[in-house]
Amino acid sequence: MATVSVRITPAKDAIVSQQVFDECVTVPASDASGAVSPVAASAGVRRNVLDMFSLDGKVAVITAGARGLGYSMAEGLCAAGLSGIAIIDLQCDLGERACEQLYLQFGVDAKFYRLDVRDDAAVQGAMDSVVRDLGRIDIVILSAGVADIVHAEEYSPEKFHRVIDINLNGSFFCAQAAGKLMIAAGRGGSIIFVGSMSGSIVNWPNPQCAYNSSKAGVIHLMKSLSAEWAKHRIRCNSISPGYMDTPLNTVFEEGYFHEWKSRTPMGRLGQPEELAGCALWLASDASSFCTGSDILIDGGYTVL
Numbered sequence: 001m002a003t004v005s006v007r008i009t010p011a012k013d014a015i016v017s018q019q020v021f022d023e024c025v026t027v028p029a030s031d032a033s034g035a036v037s038p039v040a041a042s043a044g045v046r047r048n049v050l051d052m053f054s055l056d057g058k059v060a061v062i063t064a065g066a067r068g069l070g071y072s073m074a075e076g077l078c079a080a081g082l083s084g085i086a087i088i089d090l091q092c093d094l095g096e097r098a099c100e101q102l103y104l105q106f107g108v109d110a111k112f113y114r115l116d117v118r119d120d121a122a123v124q125g126a127m128d129s130v131v132r133d134l135g136r137i138d139i140v141i142l143s144a145g146v147a148d149i150v151h152a153e154e155y156s157p158e159k160f161h162r163v164i165d166i167n168l169n170g171s172f173f174c175a176q177a178a179g180k181l182m183i184a185a186g187r188g189g190s191i192i193f194v195g196s197m198s199g200s201i202v203n204w205p206n207p208q209c210a211y212n213s214s215k216a217g218v219i220h221l222m223k224s225l226s227a228e229w230a231k232h233r234i235r236c237n238s239i240s241p242g243y244m245d246t247p248l249n250t251v252f253e254e255g256y257f258h259e260w261k262s263r264t265p266m267g268r269l270g271q272p273e274e275l276a277g278c279a280l281w282l283a284s285d286a287s288s289f290c291t292g293s294d295i296l297i298d299g300g301y302t303v304l
């Protein structure tokens, strides 16, 4: 935890020794919620804004962290001083490799957990294992998600269920399991949902009603939990990307890409690392008064 030195200045008429006059004490710069601590505040201390981005000693869990946006956000958090990171994914080889890479690059204790986020019974066990292995959970990023292109009149119940089960229900199971542990630990925390601009607009011309509905659900789930868990100092926010350059979009044919770029004012897809700064801001004390917010990062797509 960041600290500041505060010079003790006794009241005018207090009888004190010279030693006390000269004494400097070190106090925590902020309390558990990220606000400047009362002692520091009464001494007129304001935190350096860059210090507020520090994740020193914290532990993060990232679902779908093996590749794509989840991996890029993992890199962003590790660079800010995490002590441990749990990568959750379905793909073992990719997940193990991601952990090796994070350890080599940042020296962070990185552990892989194979988990299907739809498996509600297994989700709590995985989160419990993270606390057993890495000591605590302070930050959760819920990035597990799949996309589909099926015309609404042709959607089978199985296909529709799959998208909702992974994107929406899986996000809830993971948030709930981690939230319970955060509440029990009493230290607060930050939960970052990965929504999509598809949760606010209907992408055109893509036939993807299940995906759009799932992401609208994710954003409203995030808002609901932010209200319920504010009293536990657990902040919930979401990042809603526009079109990003990741394997998720390989389900779409080339013609779609041209259409997407022409409908995006910046004229291109986003790169995965362009979310990392926002993830770090939301994970850290730099966003300590931010909860219930959905942050669109879409190259301007939704302004048109």
Ligand SMILES: NC(=O)c1ccc[n+]([C@@H]2O[C@H](COP(=O)([O-])OP(=O)(O)OC[C@H]3O[C@@H](n4cnc5c(N)ncnc54)[C@H](O)[C@@H]3O)[C@@H](O)[C@H]2O)c1
Residues within 6 Å of the ligand: 063, 064, 065, 066, 067, 068, 069, 070, 088, 089, 090, 091, 115, 116, 117, 118, 142, 143, 144, 145, 146, 147, 166, 170, 194, 195, 196, 197, 240, 241, 242, 243, 244, 245, 246, 247, 248, 249
């Ligand atoms: N790429 C985009 O254009 C874009 C845009 C907006 C939102 N998003 C959202 O961002 C998130 C990440 O997308 P991405 O582009 O990195 O995708 P990606 O396909 O590159 O990676 C997704 C990862 O999720 C894992 N996964 C899939 N189903 C899972 C399950 N049931 N349990 C655990 N892990 C599972 C996969 O193994 C994969 O490693 C998704 O929620 C997606 O909807 C992506």
